[in-house]
Amino acid sequence: MPNEGTRDAHAHRMSRRKMMKGAAAVLGALAIPAADAPASVWEAFFQKNFRELSKPELEKVLARLEKEYGKRYGKAVKVKATPPIEGVLYGYGLDLSRCIGCRRCVYGCVQENNQSRDPQIHWIRVLQLSKERGVDLEEAEQYYNPAKVPEKGHFYMPVQCHQCENPPCVKVCPVQATWKERDGITVVDYNWCIGCRYCMAACPYGARHFNWKKPGLPAADLVTETHYLGNRPRPVGVVEKCTFCIQRVRNTPGRYTACVEACPVGARKFGNLLDPEGEIRYLIENKRVFILKEDLNTRPKFYYFYAT
């Protein structure tokens, strides 16, 4: 829970609660009084930025969302806001010598994070590259479709959010709807984003995706264990992105992300960069690592490496 002590140093705090309350009362009076829906509609309209919510306010928001999703999908949905775990900085490793380009990670991610199925939104994009050109993005092919992968003469490079230490997307957001949490995950407050898409222009990894249309998510496919900053259902007109499965890794310390679990060849590694015994530290110290677009100084916590 965000509170005075653990709040991000850069979060602005304004005392506009009273003003909002007054305005909400006036506008609420315009809506049909005693009706439950309009009240929650106004509440949603006047909701503060996530980092400015007090504990009771946050609980109210989460309860409202759970109710709203329950009504929409006809099943009980849990929306948590588990805070970062102290002493954890998440890192990711991707073994380019093992990846076969099967895209199971892509669909594992879609499933876990409640992405829209219609239109399809993918947080992971897998690039097929030719061995002789190396990592030449101009020659990358995302829409390869052979009967069997891997294809001769090619290697595969999945790209997702690199959870930069110096994230350009956070810098450009005009309303601070996206920020870097203390465990290194860059998140979006879907209820604060205005949908200007400046962050999408700024991201060098194509990791940010926009809801051009109301997400098409069948109730049967909905994963009900959600996080406010992660896989809860998104509204139309906002940006979303990979959060290292924030709902998994914060609620169950040590748990892997969905893409790590989905990978059939063990090309994906995930863990705590601050744990000297952890697998991420092991691979950084013992394997050949490279950073995509290191010249942009984004300092990703996403390491490509060659295990063999």
Place this chain on the structure above:
Amino acid sequence: MRKIWEFFKGTLFLVSKGSRAYYAWMVSLLILMAVGVAAYAYQLQNGLIVTAMRDEVSWGFYISNFTFLVGVAAAAVLLVIPAYVYKWKPIKEIAVLGEMLAVSAMVMCLLFVTVDIGRPDRFWHLIPKFGILNFPQSLLAWDVVVLNTYLILNLVIAVYICYKHYNREEPNPNFFNPMILFSIPAAVSIHTVTAFLYNGLAARPFWNASILAPRFLASAFCSGPAFMIILFQVIRKYTRIDIKNEAVFKVAELIAYSMFINLFLLGAEVFKEFYSDTIHLAPMHYLFFGLKGHSNLVPYIWTAMIFNVTAFFLFLIPQTRENFVTLNIGCVLIFVGVYIEKGMGLVIPGLVPDVLGEIYEYAPTGTELLLALGIWATGFFIYTLLLRVAIPILTGEFYVGDDGVKPVIVDTEFIRKADALAEQSYRD
């Protein structure tokens, strides 16, 4: 207070009265605005999926128009400098028309941004104290600040000049001069900040070139003033305002210099990219020659190039600059040329190919075109309203009466041949 109220009532009377041509013009604009509103309602209903924008090309026609119109708003400053800094009389009389154009262009800019964002219902998140304006971190926050400042500044200046003129008084220099002087750096700032908005993104090599801001300024001082030159002639023909030829030619000369700088900077940019031939050439290659069989923008950008170069020579050579036929051809060429070059020609190649090398060919949908048309109509509508009040004031056909309160309105027939107006005043 009562005086201001009477003045306001007078302006309302003025805008509601006019010739047949005036009514026809205004009604057709209103119809186009209604079409725009319908298109916007359709977009709100279905989401931005009704545009051709997608994750690969996340900005399109709306932001292109926005970028171009920020440039048009510069027309004001090109008139303000000779008029108020150098006190050059022929332009001083008409500088207010430039400021009004800036106001209309700014309103269009803000409308284009509004229709582009996914959640217009959350616009209040941008308002400091209510929401969170990420200033000074985000260049978009800077843009919000400078665009609104420039809009308010020009509106205040234009209304103040008109009101003083109406009262047959001189503007108070202590209040007026600082504002006028401030409007010059403000005009420079809107272009610089808008350029920096693109310029600051290391992920997009096509925009990430230091030359971008100077190029913005140079092309801005072409497009806005070109529009003004055509407008001066229209006003001269249909109202009793006397705009001297030398004022028009002076503006044309300034456009020639600006266009030279614009073309020179573009050449510098093209040389660097093509000669060094790095991976960063791809967007420019896409723009000028196409990439892997994708070449939507190619015919447009070459049209723009030919238009801009032709116009440059038309404006450079005194004989063609001072011949109204060739001058007007040049103005149209420049306006269209810069519209392509600083609109879609700037925004789209920044996003094609995308950061992972994907090529998504963008072309605006019908919804986008209709909505843009509606916004342009809104701009023209606002500008016509402003002119409808300003022109009678400048020609002395709308002024405060001898009692110092009630307005006197001589002109009730807006948009007519000037000779008919002259005849009328002769008979009066």
